[in-house]
Amino acid sequence: MTDPIAEIQPPRISLIALFLKFLRFGALAFGGPVAQIAMVRQALVEEERWMTPGRFNRLLAVLQILPGPEAHELCVHLGMMARGRLGGLLAGLGFMLPGLALMMVAGWLYVSWIAGNAGLAGVLLGVQIVVLAIILRAVVRIGQHIIEDRILAVIAVVALVATLANVPFWVILIAGGAAYALAERPVIAALVLLVPVIGAGMIGHVAGEAETAAPMVTAAPATVAMLFIAGLKGGLLTFGGAYTAIPYVRADTVGRGWISDSAFLDGIALAGILPAPLVIFATFVGYVAGGPVGALAVTAGMFLPAFAFSMIFFERLEAVVENPALHRMLTGVAAAVVGIIAATFVQLAQATGARVDRPVFAILLFMAALAVAWRVKGTWVTPAIIAGGALAGWLIAP
Incomplete structure (x- = not known):
């Protein structure tokens, strides 16, 4: 029956x-x-x-x-x-439009009135410091769900070190996924993980020395197509939560000189308080880098995979996901992503620290925000932390 x-x-x-x-x-x-x-x-x-x-x-x-x-x-x-x-x-479209519209307005206000305003420098720095605490808590939370054994932990650590050594992300992801798929053969898995990562790192080091010896080349301007690809890369590689899009969007925007790390963190802060998926921070990044058209281009790229997977492929996804080998490979990729986000946190923290002239205040504010993010739960916590960071920055500003 x-x-x-x-x-x-x-x-x-x-x-x-x-x-x-x-x-x-x-x-x-x-x-x-x-x-x-x-x-x-x-x-x-x-x-x-x-x-x-x-x-x-x-x-x-x-x-x-x-x-x-x-x-x-x-x-x-x-x-x-x-x-x-x-x-x-x-x-x-209905679910994403309110956040998109609000972030477009926020991007316009930021570019027109906030960025470069000396009177708001302390406020923005306070927000950027507490956003670092929010990102660190997210890294740990994502890692707790993904890092289930020692092999995954090793993959994450290798990914962190490799990212800081400027190894291309795609090498790290492929190596992490393949290594975990072959985890039952530890020696082969170790070779699969380490050989391509070390090789890519050495090639990158040689190329970096050649670039240093060569004349400086001006970064390419932010075109609509390049901003779309930056968003698409983030949308295709967002495993384990929206925070995992951060390193890919940052690499293609901050890494090209289109937007500063401080403005990038401001975008993440705004996304945390708006009614929208957190990946809407990409809209802000696109606005700062390329105006309204740039914002729409990044947003289209970021959300296109989310539409495509559900609308085109869903009928076949459940059968594909049941494949054990594929599941292990995706788990290895996710572990590598945890390491990449952790490395991005380190890079953002270094960039923010370089702008801090009161390190004791910055450390205390970061630790307080991290304690709240760690201990307190609720939908209001992230906006409250960001508001607290803004207030602290305003009070301590010269």
């Missing part, structure tokens, strides 16, 4: 009503992915019964191992269940 609960389907809903429903979710999407997913679950699973709780949990399990913001991917999939692929597109 068929279980009637298993036959639960979304109610009939017009495309306009579907868009408005997810637009409302987007306008209330404060507090990061956990709070966003809980809000959608409460409304569509527990109240409106679009699907059974068991099916919802299985769906989340699939989405969490894919790159991209899982809350956004969840909305796309639910919209597709209700009204097909057009419904998925409208649901995804």
Whole structure:
């Protein structure tokens, strides 16, 4: 006999009503992915019964191992269940538009009024210091979910050191994934992990010496295509949470001289207090680097994978994810990503520390923010930490 609960389907809903429903979710999407997913679950699973709780949990399990913001991917999939692929597109757009619009306004205000304002330098520095604490807490939290054994820990440490040594990220990711897929053969796994990383590091060192000896070359300007690719890279490589997009977007923007590390941290701070997936920080980065068109280009690249995976490939994803070898490879990639984010934290901390003229104050503020981020839970915690950093920076500013 068929279980009637298993036959639960979304109610009939017009495309306009579907868009408005997810637009409302987007306008209330404060507090990061956990709070966003809980809000959608409460409304569509527990109240409106679009699907059974068991099916919802299985769906989340699939989405969490894919790159991209899982809350956004969840909305796309639910919209597709209700009204097909057009419904998925409208649901995804509805969920992301409030945050996109607010971040575009924030980018305009920042470029027009805030950046370069000497009176706000202390406020911005205070915010940047506490954002570093938020990022460090995120690195530890992501690592606790991913680093399940010693081999994964080794992969993460190698990725951290390799990133600081300027080894290309794609070498690190491929080596980490392949090494964990071959973990039952430790010697081969060690060679697969270390040989390409060390080789790429040596090549990079030789190339770096050649660059130093050669005349300086001016960085290429930020074009729409390059900003789109920067966002696309972040969208395709966001494993384990939105914070994992940070190193890739930073490498393609800060690394090219399009935006400073301080402005980059300001964008992360703004994303933490707006109703949107955290990866909306890329919109801010694009605005500072290339104006409104640049902001839209980065955003399109960042969110394109989240639309594509749900709208095009979902029917095949559950079968693919069940492949044990692929699952181990993805786990190894995720461990490497943890190391890459940790290295990015170190690089951002060094850049911020170079602008600090009161190190004792900076250390105390960082430790206080880290303690709050570590011990206190709630959707209000990140905005409160950022507000506290701004206040502390304003009070201590000369």
